[in-house]
Amino acid sequence: TLGIGLGALHSVFSQLTTMALRHLWRRPVRTGLTTLGTSFSVGLLVTALFSFDSIDYMIDQIFFQTAREDAAVTFAGDRHPDALRALADIEGxxxxxxxxxxxxxxxxxxxxxxxxxxxxxxxxxxxxxxxxxxxxxxxxxxxxxxxxxxxxxxxxxxxxxxxxxxxxxxxxxxxxxxxxxxxxxxxxxxxxxxxxxxxxxxxxxxxxxxxxxxDPDRLDDVYDAVKQTPGIASIALLRLSREQFRATIEQNVVISIVVYSVLAVIITFGVIYNSARIQLSERARELASLRVFGFTRAEVSSVLLVELGVVVALAQPLGWLIGYGFAWSVARGFESDLFRIPLVVDQATFATASLVVIAAGLFSALIVRRRIDRFDLIEVLKTRE
Structure with missing residues (x-):
């Protein structure tokens, strides 16, 4: 089965790409662990960014779908319905x-x-x-x-x-x-x-x-009339309540998002860079030999970069699943008698998390690429396996 699979790779991909894929195929444990580590970076970012999706959804449901008034007036104790008619008679x-x-x-x-x-x-x-x-x-x-x-x-x-x-x-x-x-x-x-x-x-x-x-043009007049009415205890403007709600929630969320984002970038860089360094140290003679055989620096680097690219690509869907699971646990963990966070994860959140991880992985790969370009071929080929 392995021979058939490798033969199929030769018929579809170039020789250097086949070499990279074969190396991944023959080390499934390492490939799986590297993919899992990278997927956790995606998951952390999804967990951090979903908060914005949930907050936007909460604000829409609370302040636009449920509470659609401009202001809420509270009387000083329960009143006869005539008090409502007096309030409705205020101009504006x-x-x-x-x-x-x-x-x-x-x-x-x-x-x-x-x-x-x-x-x-x-x-x-x-x-x-x-x-x-x-x-x-x-x-x-x-x-x-x-x-x-x-x-x-x-x-x-x-x-x-x-x-x-x-x-x-x-x-x-x-x-x-x-x-x-x-x-x-x-x-x-x-x-x-x-x-x-x-x-x-x-x-x-x-x-x-x-x-x-x-009436937006009579807001100040209504506010003054309400303040002068002795039977009214308070008036709450919905716009101010919405702004205070958003500020309070986001103040606590932004800190966690920054922490999660930094951790995700560090994990991605560490996993991808260390994996590339290990593979480079193990395959230095092989890559140097390709240079001697006439392959260009870009072609030689592609062997390693294809391996990293496959790992990062495989990590994306797994990271989305992990991130959704983490987001669910965070939403459930924040549930209290004061408020609860809905589990809302937009497609843009998954895309943003993937782009950040791919960018971090690309940065790690470029650092390794520079090391390959600076190979001392004679020194590498003299090194014993």
């Missing part, structure tokens, strides 16, 4: 959608979780609830919608009942079915139809605040 406010937030303790068997349930209108445009496939859903007339993190912590699935203890109402505990599991990357969240939440709390219709769409 184009749309206002209410929300009601109440602290609760969710209990399923022996597991308890303290969080906030948010009541929203059945159909909203400014604050949407997304399912696990990132598609907007209409809030059902009854039942509780829980984020994936909450459902996992409580061991709940759609159709299960969960005990809800309303902390703002003494001795008010009800059993509510789980209507759906939804997407959420920040905090522990639960949603209900605001009318259903009002019925459960037995206080009548109340609103905690509103999300508003503002």
């Amino acid at each position: 406010v184009m749309r206002a959608e209410p929300f009601r937030q109440t602290p609760v303790t969710l209990t399923n068997r022996h597991v308890e979780l303290r969080m906030v349930i948010e009541g929203l209108p059945r159909q909203t445009q400014l604050s949407r609830v997304l399912d696990v496939d990132a598609e907007p859903i209409v809030l059902p007339s009854s039942g509780l919608l829980l984020s994936e993190r909450v459902a996992d912590k409580l061991g709940l699935r759609v159709g299960d009942a969960v005990e809800v203890d309303f902390l703002s109402r003494e001795n008010l505990t009800v059993s509510v079915p789980v209507a759906a599991v939804v997407q959420s990357y920040v905090g522990l969240t639960g949603y209900m139809n605001i009318a259903a939440l009002d019925r459960l709390m037995r206080e009548g219709a109340r609103v905690s605040g509103a999300r508003i769409k503002i």
